[in-house]
Amino acid sequence: MNAAASTASQGAAPVERLPASMRFIQRDWLSCNQVVLFDDDDTATLIDSGYVKHASDTVERVRAVLDGRRLARLINTHLHSDHCGGNAAIAEAFGCPILVPQAEYPAAHAWDEDALTFRATGQRCPRFAVAGQVAPGERLTMGGLRWQALAAPGHHPHSLIFHCAEARLLISADALWRNGFGVIFPELSGQSGFDEQQAVLDLIRGLPVDRVLPGHGPVFNDVAAALAIADGRLAAMRGDARRNARNAIKVLVKFLLLDRERMPRSALTSLAGSARVLTDAAARVGLPGPEALDRAIDELAAQGQVRIEDGWVVDTTPQAAASGSAG
Numbered sequence: 001m002n003a004a005a006s007t008a009s010q011g012a013a014p015v016e017r018l019p020a021s022m023r024f025i026q027r028d029w030l031s032c033n034q035v036v037l038f039d040d041d042d043t044a045t046l047i048d049s050g051y052v053k054h055a056s057d058t059v060e061r062v063r064a065v066l067d068g069r070r071l072a073r074l075i076n077t078h079l080h081s082d083h084c085g086g087n088a089a090i091a092e093a094f095g096c097p098i099l100v101p102q103a104e105y106p107a108a109h110a111w112d113e114d115a116l117t118f119r120a121t122g123q124r125c126p127r128f129a130v131a132g133q134v135a136p137g138e139r140l141t142m143g144g145l146r147w148q149a150l151a152a153p154g155h156h157p158h159s160l161i162f163h164c165a166e167a168r169l170l171i172s173a174d175a176l177w178r179n180g181f182g183v184i185f186p187e188l189s190g191q192s193g194f195d196e197q198q199a200v201l202d203l204i205r206g207l208p209v210d211r212v213l214p215g216h217g218p219v220f221n222d223v224a225a226a227l228a229i230a231d232g233r234l235a236a237m238r239g240d241a242r243r244n245a246r247n248a249i250k251v252l253v254k255f256l257l258l259d260r261e262r263m264p265r266s267a268l269t270s271l272a273g274s275a276r277v278l279t280d281a282a283a284r285v286g287l288p289g290p291e292a293l294d295r296a297i298d299e300l301a302a303q304g305q306v307r308i309e310d311g312w313v314v315d316t317t318p319q320a321a322a323s324g325s326a327g
């Protein structure tokens with residue numbers, strides 16, 4: 001899950017090529033990016049699988065990158081629907097095992113829909129079988145390089161990021177993008193998330209990293225600039241916790257429209273009563289749920305991210321663009 005609010009491009013320096021053993025597949029805001037890492041034995045690891053709506057597209061992109069080599073495993077950074085919605089399709093297409101963050105394993109294994117966030121956000125994710133787990137601190141070899149999984153709570157309490165000290169690379173999921181980071185979901189339900197996010201930013205600041213492969217948006221190499229932007233956004237949220245909640249509602253509404261393309265306005269506002277994360281966020285904003293949703297829809301319309309037509313809310317993202325492009 002992501003925050004589509006900040007996608008402005010920057011005049012960053014050209015990004016150096018990644019190691020030959022790695023491929024980065026840049027997607028959009030509905031489906032996260034994928035990273036494919038090849039080992040010497042012609043097997044590969046895939047990081048994250050995108051949203052279910054684009055699952056067949058994801059399978060074909062990964063198949064093209066594999067070019068006959070075997071996908072040995074899929075590892076999820078975290079179990080948000082835009083990072084694991086393609087898991088079932090990938091497992092079916094390539095027969096590979098799926099590993100999830102250790103703290104997510106019990107809920108995923110039991111498919112505990114209350115513990116997983118799909119229903120709470122009104123999003124979709126087909127059930128998939130989990131074969132194993134990755135623990136914070138665990139060391140893995142991927143793409144012929146040594147990586148370490150690191151806990152990255154804040155956006156999602158159980159998220160992992162992957163750091164490679166020898167190649168000075170970071171697979172950052174939704175903990176750090178070029179222009180921000182994912183919604184701090186724990187804060188919406190009154191749990192701590194801002195402190196954790198700050199700790200993650202400080203952790204990244206202390207790592208040897210020259211290039212970041214984020215969960216959304218392009219690869220970037222100006223890590224200090226991205227951290228400065230993230231620090232600023234987090235400070236603003238801390239100063240006004242309603243800001244995170246207002247942004248969360250807009251992000252969730254935009255996500256639903258990217259998925260469904262058009263919805264009756266009444267159906268969208270009534271989600272405030274059934275999708276727990278939206279209910280929580282509305283409470284944080286201090287408005288009745290439907291009113292908070294109405295305001296978010298009006299703001300998105302004013303920004304041109306949706307348009308209102310005869311009681312319908314229509315996404316304005318061109319669908320061809322929404323499926324993203326390989327990078």
Ligand SMILES: [Zn+2]
Pocket residue numbers: 001002078080083155156174182
């Ligand atoms: Zn996420």
